[in-house]
Amino acid sequence: MSPETNKPDKYLLYQSSVQNPVYEVNFMRRVYRKTRGRSPLLLREDFCGTAVLACEWVRMVRGGRAVGVDLDENTLQWAAENNIARMGSKAERLELACCDVLTAENYESDIVAAFNFSYYVFKEREILLSYFRKVHETLNSTGIFFLDLYGGPDAQVIQEESREVDEEGLRFSYVWDQARYNPVTGETVCHIHFDLPGGNRIERAFSYDWRLWNLPELKDLLREAGFEKIDV
Incomplete structure (x- = not known):
């Protein structure tokens, strides 16, 4: 529970x-x-947030190491206190870096992962290209960059979608809110709300101000950044 709101931690x-x-x-x-x-042994998780992926990597990969990179100091502190603190000696193989992914240290990673569309925060082509080039630099000679994609016609519709979640003792509704979309610029604003038992809601628990990049644009940028083989 969050002590400030007496509600489950967002x-x-x-x-x-x-x-x-x-x-x-x-x-x-x-x-x-x-x-x-x-x-693979070394994972760099970009835009890592609570670093749950980096933590799981260290748990599951024998001898594996992970680096979580994120700008938000408060979220990284939460990760350290709630996820990493429970890992025992395995925590020694995990590092958190509070910095911009554009300027993060090169780690010669086997894998760089940028999941949950967080790179959409880069709205300008040159900035996203700079990020992809940075990833290419930080990978070792056999490294692979994993990223996911959100888009299509439904992503351009102003709407809310809700689904029930019952996991790890938590029962609630997850609400994805596509609040605004600009077809001229491709910019979108989305929120996540959580509906809790008893009629309570955590409104705008997370908000995102993104540009919706399409697949051909991303493939062109990745090639320009130096990635020779792109699998979808």
Whole structure:
């Protein structure tokens, strides 16, 4: 519970409703082994937030190391106190870096992951290209960049979508709110709300001011950044 609101912690609700780190770790390892013929060890999780993916990587990958990069100091502090603190000695193989992904240290990573569309925060083409180039630099010679994509006609519609969540002792409704879309610029504003038992709501628990990049644009940018092979 959050002591300020006497409601469930919004970060716990987010992890339960949005993220699936076990699946993501297994998927990335499977693709990497199939493509490179060996197992990956070092993961850099960009826009890591609560670093739940980085934590799961260290738990699941024998000898694996992870770096979580994020600008939000408060969220990283929550990650340290609520996720990393429970990892015991495995926490020694995980590092949090409070910095801009555009200027983060190069780690010679096997994998860089940018999930949950967080790179959409870069609205200008040159800035997103700079980020992709930075990722290309930080990967080692056999490294792979994993990112996901949100878009299509439904993403341009002003609407709310709700689904029930019952996981890890938490029961609530996750609400995805597409609040605004500009067809001229591709900019969009979205929110996540959580509807709780008893009629309570955590309004705008998380808000996003993004540009919706489409797949051809992203493929062009990745090629320009130096990525020779792009699989969708």
